[in-house]
Amino acid sequence: MINADLRVVMIVIDALPHRHVSAELTPNIWRQACEGGRAPEGGLSLPMSVTYANHAAFITGVDPSETGVYGNHSWIDGEGWVPSPKAGPRARTLFDRVAAAGGRSVTVVGDHKLIAQMGGDCADEVWPPGGWIPDGTACCEFGYPADAAVVAAAQSANLNADLVVLHLNQPDTTSHLYGPDSSQAIKQYGATDGAYGELIDALADGWDHTVVITLSDHDQETIADQTSVALADALSGFVHLEVATDGTGALIHGDVGPDALNAMRAVPGIESAERLSEDVWMAWTEPGRMFDAAPITLGGQHGSPRCRTQLAIVSGGASEAEPLMRWVETAQPSALEWAPLIAELLGLEKG
Template sequence: MSTGSTLLVTFDGLRRDRVTAALMPNLFRFMEEGSDFLNSRSVFPSETRVAVTSTMTGCPPGAHGVVANQFIHPVRPDGLFRTAEWEDLELAAAAGQLLDCQTMGERMAAAGRTMAVVSTATMGASRMMNSSAHALGQPVFSVHGAPVSTPDLHQAVIDRLGAIPPADAPNSARVTYATRALIEVVYPRHNPDFCVLWMNEPDTSSHVFGVTSAETEAAQRMADANFGEILDWWQAGNGPDNIIVMSDHGQITGDAQLETLDILPAEFGRASIGAFSGIYLNDASDARKAEVVDWLVQQAFCGLVFASDSKGEAIDGALPWSAVRNDHPRGADIGFTLRATNCDKGWGPEIDRCLFAAWIKPGGGMHGGLNRGELSTVLAAQGPAYRKGFRSDVPCWLPDIIPTVLTTMGLPTTGCEGRPLVEALEGDDPRFGIAPDVARRTLMATRHGHIQHLRQWVIEGQTIVDCGWTEGTGGWTQ
């Protein structure tokens, strides 16, 4: 089967339950009229660079190796490896330790197809949308310019649209500029088989002003208006055959800030503290892991804890890394989230709250953990490859997007751990229109009255995390 080209439009940080007819009428209508995936989820940690990489490789962090937005990496032996920074990504790429999976850009090049990226995201996130773009000669336009943008496309956009506007929150001018670059320059010049447009709203405004603030709602309306321009252009017969819309994660409210990032005893080893935190132990023996987990679950800031022994099994009091598909050799010995509200008892943009580590103000949006508000994402598609007016309740997640696109192009999905969402596809393939069986289960870990829950779906032998929460004595409450 091949129904042609695809444009993937991302609304960074958009919770599914914030897509309403009042706030985002164009996106709301698009989801209703096309194939809408009701139970779409992010990856863990629910951080942007992890999510970008998981989307563009069709694999979870345990396979591709970008295990967090920042972590300890061999190329940065004396400091944190920062995936937002071009310099760090270049170091890892030069050492052959950036990614362990094939990217969509590499797949397109191998198949003789073309790919382009237009992004308002950070330099690091834009790089991970097509990490080998420069080497492959595939066009990239970033509002950050060099070295992210490819020079010829960057100059063509400037020649057409003038200077790139300054960043702001809401980031209206830059998102609108990028949309014009897509329509007026990228498609006329390159007509790519696969193209990514990444709008960094409502993520930017949510972090600054809060998930439900007037400013964030203005950012949603602005992003939706730009999407409406794309739909008008597309429905007039321009651009790709198919359009997919997605968000990479949601956001919840950062309710209270840790007084200090120095929350771990120095003798444990090194750590990266954030919405998701990783501990790299000086002594990574099973016995030492057990001691650290025992200490962690007694701390008021501690949410869910992940630690595996030398056989890959869970350390007592923790959940195994394999449960969240983040069991990569470059990963932390022990990981944990900061405490958040119990999303099993109730959830929503006005309810979901968490502790946070730094850089936002109380009331600002945060993400990275396992609250349902962080994991629930937008995913929908329209075009000749997709069923019209179809609402799928089959769980799916970011690594399923690229296998689905490849399948609509008639290309192999070998090496992807995600699955093509065949239940939503049109065509003669006997797999199309058939939903897989789904099982549901909840994993638990209990120690010192600290109770952790991780709800999963199991589809064709693979797990997708629905959400996670903690309860019990000694924890932070809002």
């Protein structure tokens, strides 16, 4: 039976750097950190520091070796690497488990593809509905719902639920366009903090029985050289290997033997590579380089282990929040830890 006396809220701010959170720039987030608890070194993303793999981790707690969701691409036997939202979470989600326990859940996100990626259609209230952006929705330069649209949708939703998952996307867009330490990105972090403050205000009714977990999915790094790092070309002769590149990280499926590993490491712009599971490897670029040439100049990217640091804050008025606040102050929580913690808070059955 679900813990009906508790509301757990997960707020994910896409690409907001832990290092840029401060009393001056992000006062609303800083207040939650001070009144609650904050991981001093931040949280830790999956090895591929990308959006879809980490959101799948947040909502399932299941390792990529089981789900195939290693990055923004997922491995499916017989199909190869496919876009992760197409594959979905491929594991039981918190939305599933809340529903099975007779509870109610809500999700409002600033990246419409996250509805499929996180299995959000199983929630009782979903925005954007079906993962489709309603006509007239204010969007960012990349076509994702703007923070203001997410706030408006959240304010219109019934947030009296057992599980609420909210997501703000604009820091990621601005950091991609101009770089994570650019003046434009810094300004956006402040603006998104304002939107975050409005989400916190929307949770005021019921705050005394609410636990809020505030996260980011990854950091970003500055791109100085727009020339694509040609990993796929270097491995094209190894017909048993399949490559999926994404920003400053890349996934390789297959048996990477010594010859392939040497070929990979010899590619100009490659920093290193490591095995993630029995049949999946990861490679990443040197700082300032990326794998995929973009149609426009990009100031920032992510994917490499350099971008694994996540924001990790626990706050709220529920008594159940207190031990988590103290725990996070001495921890560097993994992206895979949050779903089991939330399940335990809500009294959900294991699995």
